[in-house]
Amino acid sequence: MSQSAIQTTTATPLLSVNNIEVVYDEVIQVLRGVSLEVPQGGVVTLLGPNGAGKSTTLKAISGLLRTEDGEVTRGDIHFMGERIDKKLADEIVRTGIFQVMEGRRIIEDMTSIENLKLGAYTRNDANINSDIEMVFDYFPRLKERTGLAGYLSGGEQQMLAIGRALMARPKMILLDEPSMGLSPLLVKEVFSIIKKINKDQGITMLLVEQNANYALRAADYGYIMESGKIVLDGTGEQLLNNEDVKEFYLGGGNEERKSFKNLKSYKRRKRWL
Numbered sequence: 001m002s003q004s005a006i007q008t009t010t011a012t013p014l015l016s017v018n019n020i021e022v023v024y025d026e027v028i029q030v031l032r033g034v035s036l037e038v039p040q041g042g043v044v045t046l047l048g049p050n051g052a053g054k055s056t057t058l059k060a061i062s063g064l065l066r067t068e069d070g071e072v073t074r075g076d077i078h079f080m081g082e083r084i085d086k087k088l089a090d091e092i093v094r095t096g097i098f099q100v101m102e103g104r105r106i107i108e109d110m111t112s113i114e115n116l117k118l119g120a121y122t123r124n125d126a127n128i129n130s131d132i133e134m135v136f137d138y139f140p141r142l143k144e145r146t147g148l149a150g151y152l153s154g155g156e157q158q159m160l161a162i163g164r165a166l167m168a169r170p171k172m173i174l175l176d177e178p179s180m181g182l183s184p185l186l187v188k189e190v191f192s193i194i195k196k197i198n199k200d201q202g203i204t205m206l207l208v209e210q211n212a213n214y215a216l217r218a219a220d221y222g223y224i225m226e227s228g229k230i231v232l233d234g235t236g237e238q239l240l241n242n243e244d245v246k247e248f249y250l251g252g253g254n255e256e257r258k259s260f261k262n263l264k265s266y267k268r269r270k271r272w273l
Contacts, residue, residue: 012081013037013038013039013040014038014039014040014041014042014079014080014171014172014204015037015038015061015077015078015079015172015204015206016037016038016077016078016079017034017035017036017037017057017060017061017075017077018035018075018076018077018078019033019034019035019074019075020033020034020035020057020060020072020074020075020076020077020085021033021034021072021073021074021075022053022056022057022060022065022070022071022072022073022228023070023071023073024068024069024070024071025069026069026071029228030053030056030070030228031053031056031057031060031228032227032228032229033074033075033229034053034057034075034225034228034229034230035075035230036057036223036230036233038172038204038206039204039220039221040204041198041202041203041204042204042205042220042221043194043195043198043204043205043207043218043219043220043221044205044206044207044219044220044221044222044223045206045207045208045209045215045216045218045219045221045222045223045236046058046206046207046208046209046222046223046224046225047208047209047210047212047215047216047222047223047224047225047239047249048224048225048226049226052225052226052227052228053225053227053228053229054176054208054225055102055176055177055208056070056228057208057225058099058174058176058206058208059099060072060077060085061077061079061084061092061097061099061174061206062089062092062093062097062098062099062174063084063087063088063089063090063091063092064089064099066088066089067089072085079092079095079096079097079172080095080096080171082095084097090122093122093168093170094122095171096170096171096172097170097171097172097173097174098119098165098168098170098172098173098174099165099173099174099176100161100162100164100165100173100174100175100176100178101161101176102176102177102180102208103177103180104154104157104158104160104161105161106149106152106157106160106161106164107149108148108149108150109148109149109150110148110149111146111147111148111149112142112145112146112147112149112152112160113132113146114149115149115160115164116132116135116160116163116164116167117132117167118164118167119163119164119165119166119167119168120167120168120169122168123167123168123169128167131166131167131169132167134166135163135166135167138159138162138163138166138193138196138197139156139159139160139162139163139193141156141159142156142159142160142163154181154182154186155182155183155186155189155190158178158182158186158190159190159193162175162178162190162193162194162197166197166201166203170203171203171204172203172204172205172206173203173204173205173206174206174208175194175205175206175207175208175209176208177208177209177210178190178191178194178207178209179191179209179210179211179214180210187211187214188214191214191215191217191218194207194218195218207219212245212249212250213240213250216236216237216239216240216245217236217240218236219236220235220236221233221234221235221236222234222235222236222239224239224245224249232244232245
């Protein structure tokens with residue numbers, strides 16, 4: 001981890017990923033020494049091209065690697081000071097981490113209410129109905145959609161997936177591509193609600209996102225991955241103003257470059273590393 005990353009948190013971070021390597025099928029190495037920190041109550045984003053290892057990083061944290069024959073073969077992950085990389089996924093949910101998967105993964109032949117109640121399966125308190133109303137406060141459209149979740153629009157399904165995560169009363173939510181397949185107007189709405197949930201509920205967020213502009217504007221801190229490694233990190237504002245980030249992720253940067261046609265990805269990795 002870079003020195004700038006270390007300086008962002010004076011206290012012990014809520015989540016600490018320390019030099020992890022991940023291998024699939026005992027052969028394919030995807031992560032190559034990834035380290036990052038997420039402070040209590042913060043919003044941190046993880047950016048990078050397809051195949052960089054972003055979703056694998058989230059699955060390593062949430063314990064879902066085992067469902068895909070993946071394994072953390074080196075390093076460790078700590079949440080609230082407790083090592084979790086050896087725990088099962090359901091145990092990690094009970095520690096306070098809930099992942100909203102890429103593609104929403106709602107249960108289409110269940111109603112919206114039933115999907116929300118499913119998010120609360122680890123709870124045994126009596127506040128589930130009041131928490132459903134809390135979700136409806138953030139997503140009023142869901143209250144109007146009483147039928148099967150499979151009939152919801154893509155944006156409504158994303159809202160339902162985030163609402164289902166809220167029902168777990170998590171300390172931290174991992175969001176994988178929340179803007180995927182949404183219109184620009186809905187992307188803006190979803191990110192606005194993510195920021196509001198973070199502010200209102202104090203829930204820590206780790207966000208994987210292709211829309212770098214929205215992600216960095218929502219985030220306190222960001223990391224950029226390439227080929228299974230962290231190659232750059234900084235505050236959201238620092239990364240928004242970084243010329244390399246502008247060039248490769250925000251469609252700006254050096255005005256002299258008129259075409260990306262002859263640009264090889266290894267060149268930018270070499271420059272960053």
